Amino acid sequence: MIYSKALNEALHRALGEDNRVVVLGEDISDPYGGAFKVSRGLTTAFPERVKTTPVSEQAIAGIAAGLALGGYRPIAEVMFGDFLSLCFDQLLNHITKYNAMYAGQTTCPVMFRAPMGGHRGYGPTHSQSIEKHFLGMPHLRVLAASPYHAPHDAFADFLAKDDPVLFVEHKLLYPKHLTLPENGAVGDFMARTESSPGVLPSVCLSLVPREDCALTVVAYGYEAQLAASVIEKLGMEEELFCELVVPAQIAPVDYAPIEASVASTRRLLTVEEGTAGWSWGVQIASSIQRTFFGKLAKPVEVLASQPTVIPGARRLEQEMLVGAHHIEQKIREALS
Amino acid sequence: MEAVSPDPRLFGRPDEDVDARLYRRMRFIRRFEEKLLLLFEEGILAGTTHCSIGQEADAVAVMAHVRPGDHTFSNHRCHGHYLARTGDALGLYAEIMGKDAGVCRGIGGSQHICAPGFKSNGIQGGIVPTAAGIAWAQKLAGGDDISVVFIGDGTLGEGAVYETLNIAQLWSLPLWIVLEDNGWSQSTPLAANFAGDMRMRFEAFGLPVSEIDSTDVKAIETVVAADADHVRTTRTPHVTILHTYRLCNHSKSSDARPEDEVKARWATEPLVVHGPRLQDSLRDTIDADVEAALDEVIAHARSLP
């Protein structure tokens, strides 16, 4: 099943199984069903609890906050993740504050679904992966869609806990097939899941057992899929073996699966599509280098996109955003 | 949090005459904040605080028509609203003093208060969509609870307000917006901040608006009683504009308003307007009740860890 359809089914299921769930966002009414069709059928099936909104991101975020304070479980669709900037005040000064600021008297479990990412020529303000601006926000959990994680698990996780969640969905995953681990494998990869208690599991993929891998690559979302394709190619053609760790939760970081892998490989490369500097990979690098001080074969490498505007022209975008060729080059450097 | 049982010397007994109770509660808020400012001068409080001296009639009149199931969202200037809703003097003093017994254990401080059915946040504008979301939750749940949000004239500069007005009207949410226009946005007069017509800003979205320019708690109560009832029964939004005046500074620091203007307003402050409706002896008794009760609370709060 393709990712957007699985996501759509998971939303139907969440609304059907838990009547606290409310869905709101721009242009989500049928027959349109949202800019990426993820919300198709929801307004028809649940007209009371699913509403299309005006073009008002601050209000969407604030109303979602109020619903959550009022005992509901709002899931807000942000049409393009780039527009989360317009929700920032609600996230920083309202939603993530209410539990701690009021000394635990209330909770504000809101989920934002945000289609992020480029590689499609949508240009500077419709292609970004701006999650790094939210990763350090206290009391916010950030989850990331991947082809190796069932979207339903993200909603179940949100509904089982009481904290606000940002769910980052790379646009390019929507038309791709979900490839969940089955019988310990994803295609030619050996697959296993690892996690710390209470955290959605990371999926670890490798062509050969971990002890035969010389590098750990940690990536999420579409970049995880890109990294997997590069790792498969380098492994099959040149026996350069890497283990790929794909977390479902990117903040706070669950270090255990990464550390378990790095303890064996002694090399780490982080990959993200967001712009370089002050980023997810930098946070991981800092922690891993501290944990493995003196034991790494090489310094941790952080791969991120160039810190500039995402160009509209595809040839320029290909140079600017992290692509398969950048990942391959970094892996080769790390293994040289 | 345990339910607070208000001190009848501050909040009045249920059988108390309405005029006496209105006076008592306004007096309670006034003296609470005046004593609070003294505590700042004494140097035992940190940070800042925004008092509502001169605006007590709004808080007391509105809260007279807020029911236990309703939700109130207030702003940075929230002491009066909180006290009028809960009567919890100790919880608020202790909170501002940073004590563990504070209503938010000292984490929230002066502007970030929470109690059942009450919340406040120091960010301008953002509380309005949140209150609308609470109204939607109330609507989904059925019943006749309403969501009340207090904003000031300065907050009309925030875009989130207008996004919410549109949606509240579009979706028929039981949201009651109480706008306290005290004429000054911190140090800036309305004339320097505000274009057009205040009432028409709401009417442009189709929201019904009532408006009163008064510090008379009884006159205000008449207006807000009808407005609360409107939201409660029709399950649609309503706006109440209360033109008032802030006699104290915006926050702790001075705010450079013309002295004459402030002085003139002391002649029509709510206690001066409403006080004469009570016999002098009753008023003196209430004043003494409030004074004694608050001094006890402050002494208690000081002694807490």
Place this chain on the structure above:
Amino acid sequence: MNDVIVPTSDVNSETGVIVEWKIADGARVESGDIVADIETSKAVIEVPVTTSGYLLHLAAQDAEVSLATAIARVFDTPEALEAYRATLQAELDEAAVRNAASGVRATLKAKTRAEELGVDLTTLDTSRLITVKEVEAAVAQNVDPATLPAPLKAPEDQERVLLIGGARGATQVIDIFRGNTTQTAVAIVDDDRSKWGTEVYGVPVVGGSDRIGPLFEAGAFDAVVIAISTSVKARAMFRERCAALGVPLTNAIDATSKVASEVTMGRGNVLCAFVQIGTSAIVGDNNFISAYNSFEHHNVLGSDISTGPACVTSSRVKVGDRCRLGTGIYIEPGVELGEEVRVASGSVLLKSVPAKHTVKAKVVTTVVVPNR
């Protein structure tokens, strides 16, 4: 037969997903009918047919398809459609048979190595990805050392040398040893199984490189010379393996070569006929220096270097690790070559070359014509 192509101006999407077939496989279509919905990352596209006829689906619902190629075909008659379908099915069946027959997942390197070692991949554990490691392990397991030839014996005063590599380089090293009185080649290892049991100038190929450790432990030889002349990568790899095993390298220096006074010479170097190493030169480890090379006084050579015949340097030249020199090269005084520099035959180097660079040369070529 007409192809049905997704009508899109979305140059940004290479693929889309068939959300729904609107018209069933095999059904009649009229020109202009919408036959399918395709979802790209940008939009849902309706796909019309431009001719009337009978529709053959080329992909299933939910399948990811290329936007550049046909997703369906329209045939004039049901018979034409079915005939084409039968052809497609036959191709699929054939491919299925081929896939089932192989059933082996192996890396490209493992396949190459298996060919070198003559290993049948289907005899290995096919439940996992096969790598070079598994192929080599299989060889080590499959071969009974008792069936392989034993190393030669040598008089006690001789240094007994094991050669790595049983190709032409080995003949040169064996020839060097025939010209001196202190060293004897007693065995050769080579990972090409086809050489096992054969001899090079009377020296037996006793197995693969996996035997280096066991033979050394058994006391069958004293030191190793890597007799691979051209691949610096292989030379470096085997030098590291020997180091890891604790097996020493030894030099093989031809009796006709001249090593001048005060030269510092490492281990594992092969100096072929008429090589000259000038005074005070420093030579690293594991270099293969071909005939008629002259490294002038005060040269510094790194390790794992390989040269062709007739490379001549002037004084104070430095050659970095793993450099590969062609034939007939002249190097001016003081020139320095960084690590892993490759130099084409016939070059004359006047300037230094940074690491990991290649020197290309315009060699004066000759033209050959028939005699008149």
